[in-house]
Amino acid sequence: xxxxRSARVVAWLxxxxxxxxxxxxxxxxxxxxxxxxxxxxCTPAGTPCALxxxxxxxxxxxxxxxxxxxxxxxxxxxxxxxxxxxWRVELQLPDGQAVRYKFLVDGTQWxxxxxxxxxxxxxxxxxxxxxxxxxxxxxxPVTGTGGSGGAAPGVFDWRSAVMYFVFVDRFFNGDVGNDxxxxxxxxxxxxQGGDYAGVIAKLEDGYFESLGVNxxxxxxxxxxxxxxxxxxxxxAYSAYHGYWPTDLxxxxxxxxxxxxxxxxxxxxxxxxxxxxxxxxxxxxxSAAPIYQQHPEWFWPLQFNGNNCVCGDGCDWNDSYQQKxxxxxxxxxxxxxxxxxxxxxxxxxxxxxxxxxxxxGFRLDxxxxxxxxxILDLRARVRDEVEPVSGQHFYMVGxxxxxxxxxxxxxxxxxxxxxxxxxxxxxxxxxERILRRSGxxxxxxxFLATNDGYYGGVMSTFIGNHDLARVVxxxxxxxxxxxxxxxxxxxxNPPGLPANAAPFERLAVAYTFLFTTKGIPLVYYGxxxxxxxxxxxxxxxxxxxxxxxxxxxxxxxxxxxxxxIRRDHPALWRGWRSTLSVSNDTYxxxxxxxxxxxxxxxxxxxxxxxxxxMPAVGRDLLTGAKLEGPNVNLGPRSSVVVVPE
Numbered sequence: 001x002x003x004x005r006s007a008r009v010v011a012w013l014x015x016x017x018x019x020x021x022x023x024x025x026x027x028x029x030x031x032x033x034x035x036x037x038x039x040x041x042c043t044p045a046g047t048p049c050a051l052x053x054x055x056x057x058x059x060x061x062x063x064x065x066x067x068x069x070x071x072x073x074x075x076x077x078x079x080x081x082x083x084x085x086x087w088r089v090e091l092q093l094p095d096g097q098a099v100r101y102k103f104l105v106d107g108t109q110w111x112x113x114x115x116x117x118x119x120x121x122x123x124x125x126x127x128x129x130x131x132x133x134x135x136x137x138x139x140x141p142v143t144g145t146g147g148s149g150g151a152a153p154g155v156f157d158w159r160s161a162v163m164y165f166v167f168v169d170r171f172f173n174g175d176v177g178n179d180x181x182x183x184x185x186x187x188x189x190x191x192q193g194g195d196y197a198g199v200i201a202k203l204e205d206g207y208f209e210s211l212g213v214n215x216x217x218x219x220x221x222x223x224x225x226x227x228x229x230x231x232x233x234x235x236a237y238s239a240y241h242g243y244w245p246t247d248l249x250x251x252x253x254x255x256x257x258x259x260x261x262x263x264x265x266x267x268x269x270x271x272x273x274x275x276x277x278x279x280x281x282x283x284x285x286s287a288a289p290i291y292q293q294h295p296e297w298f299w300p301l302q303f304n305g306n307n308c309v310c311g312d313g314c315d316w317n318d319s320y321q322q323k324x325x326x327x328x329x330x331x332x333x334x335x336x337x338x339x340x341x342x343x344x345x346x347x348x349x350x351x352x353x354x355x356x357x358x359x360g361f362r363l364d365x366x367x368x369x370x371x372x373x374i375l376d377l378r379a380r381v382r383d384e385v386e387p388v389s390g391q392h393f394y395m396v397g398x399x400x401x402x403x404x405x406x407x408x409x410x411x412x413x414x415x416x417x418x419x420x421x422x423x424x425x426x427x428x429x430x431e432r433i434l435r436r437s438g439x440x441x442x443x444x445x446f447l448a449t450n451d452g453y454y455g456g457v458m459s460t461f462i463g464n465h466d467l468a469r470v471v472x473x474x475x476x477x478x479x480x481x482x483x484x485x486x487x488x489x490x491x492n493p494p495g496l497p498a499n500a501a502p503f504e505r506l507a508v509a510y511t512f513l514f515t516t517k518g519i520p521l522v523y524y525g526x527x528x529x530x531x532x533x534x535x536x537x538x539x540x541x542x543x544x545x546x547x548x549x550x551x552x553x554x555x556x557x558x559x560x561x562x563x564i565r566r567d568h569p570a571l572w573r574g575w576r577s578t579l580s581v582s583n584d585t586y587x588x589x590x591x592x593x594x595x596x597x598x599x600x601x602x603x604x605x606x607x608x609x610x611x612x613m614p615a616v617g618r619d620l621l622t623g624a625k626l627e628g629p630n631v632n633l634g635p636r637s638s639v640v641v642v643p644e
Contacts, residue, residue: 067101097452172198196256212562297341360394460518485533504636511638579612602633614643
């Protein structure tokens with residue numbers, strides 16, 4: 001007998017998910033009362049829920065719960081026990097995880113849950129029952145100010161964030177007085193003048209708000225040396241990126257003072273925008289005073305008779321070597337097994353928060369440091385930062401893993417990171433939507449296993465500073481999903497596509513990001529599809545004028561998506577249910593128990609139809625009236641529909 005296939009509903013972290021479940025008393029705090037004088041306790045993302053399944057006594061000898069709650073859950077179920085006049089079993093699951101399930105009675109009969117009307121097709125002509133763990137992540141209300149920057153008033157739910165990566169040196173030049181370059185470095189890898197004054201200028205003219213952005217990720221703020229460093233490609237580089245810290249207490253001189261950074265944070269907060277600092281904790285530059293004073297706090301470069309450089313003498317992925325290898329032979333690697341070294345580094349991280357009022361960290365190269373550093377930082381943040389700010393301090397990690405989700409998941413939890421950048425999801429989106437490899441069935445199958453996998457608030461993305469610009473992977477003849485263009489970064493950098501199709505494919509991919517679980521990330525310049533090969537070509541100076549018609553259309557599309565996400569919380573706190581799938585199309589609904597929206601995507605170069613849409617609805621992207629349940633989509637297009 002064929003086993004039931006897991007149907008394709010993907011659950012969201014749902015503050016208002018109206019499905020039947022039981023949460024343990026410790027995991028379900030009350031909702032914030034706007035009239036209360038004291039703030040309720042916060043619930044960390046990923047708090048487990050006790051999801052209860054029950055089946056009536058019907059003379060059966062055995063009943064098993066079977067489903068996708070485990071990798072082999074359809075093949076090897078969980079035995080249920082008679083309790084209180086019913087067969088019963090309780091699973092501890094991450095907040096937001098959906099379970100597609102059936103009961104196997106007496107080892108032969110597959111039965112849906114008679115007490116749960118929520119079902120979906122199982123792919124073989126029947127239906128699965130569906131239940132979602134939802135203990136409701138409740139963020140802390142902001143009741144005070146943190147550091148010199150303070151915090152925006154009111155409650156901020158990090159699930160509602162739209163994050164923009166401001167690569168400071170390449171974004172906007174607001175103060176030519178701090179412009180300087182490093183001798184012996186070619187312009188693409190040298191400082192180009194972006195600074196904190198430039199970010200403040202763009203905050204004040206409302207640029208980020210025009211995109212629906214309410215969180216900024218800024219490059220590493222610590223000061224770097226004014227020396228050239230050899231890259232692995234044979235070219236000399238400056239530290240314009242911020243990842244060679246030397247003076248750990250001082251702000252990068254090319255960007256502006258630490259006081260100006262605090263002013264930037266204040267300016268962002270005044271506009272309801274949060275600020276994350278990129279914190280580089282894996283290494284320092286060899287010129288750093290702390291390395292000169294305490295070489296014993298760093299791993300020696302020599303290991304087994306070789307220079308232990310990651311990828312050259314030591315293995316990037318070996319569980320031991322990856323934590324002690326130097327990224328370059330001039331970047332000493334912290335040894336956080338030394339308690340004094342770990343304490344010094346965590347102290348420094350906390351001080352940056354106190355001095356600037358920042359709201360979170362983007363933590364670099366997480367898998368290359370000891371877990372104890374993260375555990376110590378989270379404890380210090382919980383005990384020292386959050387009681388002062390009255391808000392949750394969000395920490396997201398960077399662990400470059402294209403397929404191994406368990407490596408990412410290891411660092412996510414209430415005592416460590418809130419989430420990580422979802423590289424496996426990024427790979428699937430680029431392959432299925434931008435490169436048109438495989439089918440949308442493949443994307444749907446991946447999503448069925450991915451949402452709820454990590455138990456945290458992940459950040460979703462398609463472009464970042466370590467990969468070739470994503471418009472290259474959306475070309476009619478696309479680059480590889482993880483391609484960096486090789487020598488083309490220097491010798492033959494790609495230009496802006498002349499046809500509309502790549503921009504339209506990017507628009508479809510961003511429609512998905514902005515209407516599904518996670519914090520969507522916009523890498524600066526991707527909103528106008530800036531082209532570029534690998535580092536440093538993927539870090540060209542931001543294009544502020546001379547935009548093509550296609551660039552304007554993409555930017556306007558993303559601005560509408562930002563407004564839609566802001567105005568419809570179901571898109572970030574609801575759960576997703578698949579409505580229809582074909583080779584090139586995909587449709588799903590997003591519901592939080594209060595509102596339901598419907599999203600349709602067509603990656604194909606021909607018209608395509610999606611099903612399951614409301615009888616009468618309005619496309620929030622265009623304002624057009626649509627009639628369902630089947631809606632025709634043009635090539636490389638998407639809709640976000642609200643019923644009318």
